[in-house]
Amino acid sequence: MMKDVSAMSPAQIRAMIRKNEWVKPTAGMAKGFTQANLAILKKELAFDFLLFCQRNPRPCPVLDVTEPGAPIPQLVAPGADLRTDIPKYRIYRQGELVEEVTDIKKYWEEDMVAFLLGCSFTFEYPLLDNGIPVRHIEENCNVPMYKTNIPCVKAGCFEGPVVVSMRPIPEKDVVRAVQVTSRFPAVHGAPIQIGNPAKIGIKDIAKPDFGDAVTIKPGEVPVFWACGVTPQAAAMQVKPELMITHAPGHMFITDIRDAELGVL
Incomplete structure (x- = not known):
């Protein structure tokens, strides 16, 4: 019988995703927990991108930024690995989508910085x-x-x-x-x-x-x-040498509860 993915914990869902047991959009999963968009760039472009997010907070609200070379989002899911815990990733080279993959271990480099952006x-x-x-x-x-x-x-x-x-x-x-x-x-x-x-x-x-x-x-x-897919549209226009993102709709599920981000 199919598990109720809305009732599963973020860690349980990330474990499923890591084993390629879920390679579909994540809407409706882990009720009550925040989902996030992903953008990964080389360190040399990280400040420009952070500034881009700061100037465009509606489409690009920053939830977490990793240390260079560290694939672990310490603020929002310290037990996770951004190289494996998203159902599907996109690889952009010079602004062209060249591949969709289910993990990015072979693409990860020691000068990469990952950004997690809020998702609707x-x-x-x-x-x-x-x-x-x-x-x-x-x-x-x-x-x-x-x-x-x-x-x-x-x-x-x-x-x-x-x-x-x-x-x-x-x-x-x-x-x-x-x-x-x-x-x-x-x-x-x-x-x-x-x-x-x-x-x-x-x-x-x-x-x-x-x-x-x-x-x-x-x-x-x-x-x-x-929408947090905005950085992918920017990648197509700006054409950085390499940019890794989530595939649209295939999000990272954090340990942060929705209520923590809500305002009264």
């Missing part, structure tokens, strides 16, 4: 607890994500468009969805656009740039949140 999967259980549906969980697929016409604030060599994730919300629940998610500024916070994808440069909502299209039912409004 964290506030999905609070949405569900308020009776607000989360369509990609219902449809057992990845959340749809889109590049926008909103530019990030440039920092050093890093620049690029803000990426957003989209969830269809019943019109009657939109205000409540804003209230719920605004309590989680460390994982993107309130939406940045409601109901008008063309306004932020999305031409076809049925064709996301990352993830999967989901059903938008009558009476529902597309709602867009800033």
Whole structure:
């Protein structure tokens, strides 16, 4: 019988992932615990990237930064290994996606710095607890994500468009969805656009740039949140020699409880 992944601990889930027993998106896993995006760069680019995150806190809220060469996120999951504990990674060389892999041990180098950024999967259980549906969980697929016409604030060599994730919300629940998610500024916070994808440069909502299209039912409004896949869009534009990220939707599950990041 399939285990209830929503009730498993972060350590249990990371152990499954490490053994390649889970190579799928992590939405709906480890209820109550924060999920995170990953970006790994050489030390020489780490300050520029940290500054990029500091100047763009909505899409790139920093949860942890590792010491150079250390794959262990001491602040958010000291028992974890960022080389093995994400279901799927992406390898970018000169801005081109060259490979997707299930561990990055052979790519890890002693001058690498890993960044963990807040992920909107964290506030999905609070949405569900308020009776607000989360369509990609219902449809057992990845959340749809889109590049926008909103530019990030440039920092050093890093620049690029803000990426957003989209969830269809019943019109009657939109205000409540804003209230719920605004309590989680460390994982993107309130939406940045409601109901008008063309306004932020999305031409076809049925064709996301990352993830999967989901059903938008009558009476529902597309709602867009800033997304931690933004660094991948920056990598495509800036073209660093090497950048390693999570595959969109395949997140790192931390030991931090959602409630620790929420504000009243």
